[in-house]
Amino acid sequence: MESRAKVLGHPVHQMLIVFPLGLLATAVLFDIGWLMLDRSDLTVVSWWLMVAGVVGGLVAAPFGTVDWLAIPHGTRARRVGALHGAGNALVVVMFALSAWLRGRGTLEPGAGALALSFGGAALSLATAWLGGELVSRLGVGVSDGAGLDAPSSLKGPVPATAARRQKA
Numbered sequence: 822m823e824s825r826a827k828v829l830g831h832p833v834h835q836m837l838i839v840f841p842l843g844l845l846a847t848a849v850l851f852d853i854g855w856l857m858l859d860r861s862d863l864t865v866v867s868w869w870l871m872v873a874g875v876v877g878g879l880v881a882a883p884f885g886t887v888d889w890l891a892i893p894h895g896t897r898a899r900r901v902g903a904l905h906g907a908g909n910a911l912v913v914v915m916f917a918l919s920a921w922l923r924g925r926g927t928l929e930p931g932a933g934a935l936a937l938s939f940g941g942a943a944l945s946l947a948t949a950w951l952g953g954e955l956v957s958r959l960g961v962g963v964s965d966g967a968g969l970d971a972p973s974s975l976k977g978p979v980p981a982t983a984a985r986r987q988k989a
Contacts, residue, residue, distance in 0.1 A: 822891070822892065822898070822960055822961050822962070822963065822965075823962075823963075823964055823965050824888050824961075824962040825887045825888055825890075825891045826884045826887045826888065829974060829975060830964070830973075830974025830975060831974060832884075832888065832962040833884040834881055834884035834885040834887075834888055834962065835956065835962055837877065837880060837881035837884060838881050838885075838952065840873075840874070840877035840880075840881070841874045841875070841877035841878035841881060841913070842945065842949060843874075844870045844871075844873050844874030844877060845870070845871065845874035845875075845878075845912070845916050845938075845941065845942065845945060846942060846945070847870050848866075848867045848868075848870035848871045848874060848916070848938060849867075849938050849939060849941075849942040851863045851864070851866050851867035851870065852864070852867050852930065852935060852938055852939070855867065855929070855930075856935075861929060864923065864928070864929055864930055867923075867930075867938075868920055868923050871916050871917075871919060871920040871923075871938070872920055874916060875913055875916050875917045875920065878909065878912070878913040878916075879913065882906070882909070882910070882913075885902075885905075885906060885909075886906065888902075888961065888962055889902040889903070889906055892961060897959065898955060898959040898960075898961050901951055901954055901955055901959065902955055902961065904948075904951055905948050905951035905952050905955060908944055908947060908948035908951065909945070909948045911941075911944060912941045912944050912945045912948060915937045915938070915940055915941035915944070916937070916938060916941045918934075918937050919933075919934045919935075919937035919938040919941065920934075922934040922937070
């Protein structure tokens, strides 16, 4: 199923999600570093990574929503997409709350802030798997003309008859 929001033939949501996923995961790594090394500068970096990751998640979400709305009702893909989207919304809220509890990155995170960031990271593993299930298993966001010898996406859409020949 083709993505509805594309840039140069590629799905926007799939391009954007790498930013919040990477930024938020790295924030947790800096939290772990702080716990191990007791260096307060690591908490400042973690806070900024969380802020950037939350913004990135908010930017990626509308594009995922556009694609999800195009999935037919009553399908497994629609249900998996709903779990993926709702789970990621919760991930963004958890990291936003963790950042808020920390202040402007100048305070060492308390147990609540750490629990939210670690819980958000764990949940993001599940939602990332669901996203992979949507694309790799259910074909959401995959070009109808995809194939091992498909022409460049810069050349425009592959006609339906050519796409069927490629899959045969």
